[in-house]
Amino acid sequence: NAGVTQTPKFRVLKTGQSMTLLCAQDMNHEYMYWYRQDPGMGLRLIHYSVGEGTTAKGEVPDGYNVSRLKKQNFLLGLESAAPSQTSVYFCASTRSGIYNEQFFGPGTRLTVL
Amino acid sequence: DQQVKQNSPSLSVQEGRISILNCDYTNSMFDYFLWYKKYPAEGPTFLISISSIKDKNEDGRFTVFLNKSAKHLSLHIVPSQPGDSAVYFCAASAYSGAGSYQLTFGKGTKLSVIP
Numbered sequence: 001n002a003g004v005t006q007t008p009k010f011r012v013l014k015t016g017q018s019m020t021l022l023c024a025q026d027m028n029h030e031y032m033y034w035y036r037q038d039p040g041m042g043l044r045l046i047h048y049s050v051g052e053g054t055t056a057k058g059e060v061p062d063g064y065n066v067s068r069l070k071k072q073n074f075l076l077g078l079e080s081a082a083p084s085q086t087s088v089y090f091c092a093s094t095r096s097g098i099y100n101e102q103f104f105g106p107g108t109r110l111t112v113l
Numbered sequence: 114d115q116q117v118k119q120n121s122p123s124l125s126v127q128e129g130r131i132s133i134l135n136c137d138y139t140n141s142m143f144d145y146f147l148w149y150k151k152y153p154a155e156g157p158t159f160l161i162s163i164s165s166i167k168d169k170n171e172d173g174r175f176t177v178f179l180n181k182s183a184k185h186l187s188l189h190i191v192p193s194q195p196g197d198s199a200v201y202f203c204a205a206s207a208y209s210g211a212g213s214y215q216l217t218f219g220k221g222t223k224l225s226v227i228p
Binding site: 040043045050056058091102 | 115117119122146149154155156157158159162168202211213215216217218219221
């Protein structure tokens with residue numbers, strides 16, 4: 001039982017390049033989330049999904065796209081990376097409901113030059 | 114506008130003493146509150162939570178207190194141990210539509226427990 005895993009762990013991009021971050025969970029959770037964490041900041045929600053085939057925007061969605069084709073996977077895409085997207089990205093998942101204990105992955109550290 | 118505020122970026126406590134981490138919120142729609150602990154280069158891990166209908170929840174050395182009228186919650190760690198040294202995030206949950214609840218996080222407080 002791996003919980004929530006993220007691929008890759010580290011990545012360096014040049015401005016304008018694209019990439020996809022993969023999140024996978026093996027807990028059969030309905031809800032999945034993508035956050036970013038910047039120095040001195042809390043976690044900010046980028047996009048989330050309430051089930052397979054559904055996605056919705058969070059607090060800071062601009063410059064990102066997501067897809068949830070399978071229940072266990074949630075992909076975060078950067079079509080044209082910018083230095084402002086340099087951050088640590090965390091994926092999380094949870095069962096549905098108000099008692100929203102989210103389980104987090106280990107993070108992906110992304111640097112955009 | 115920050116809806117969840119942790120006004121102390123850092124806190125140092127002697128081993129064996131009590132650590133008190135504070136959190137304030139502004140949104141009255143928050144109805145569930147959580148504390149997460151984060152070590153460097155790892156993802157946050159859930160520590161303890163409290164529903165808005167309660168004013169206290171205890172789990173071993175960790176106790177969370179909620180004062181709804183003041184929109185304030187606190188995390189008490191007794192006794193503090195060196196392994197508790199980490200960044201602690203306060204988070205608040207509110208319904209966001211389509212059956213989804215979203216968490217809003219504070220900026221975190223870095224706790225250092227000195228042996």
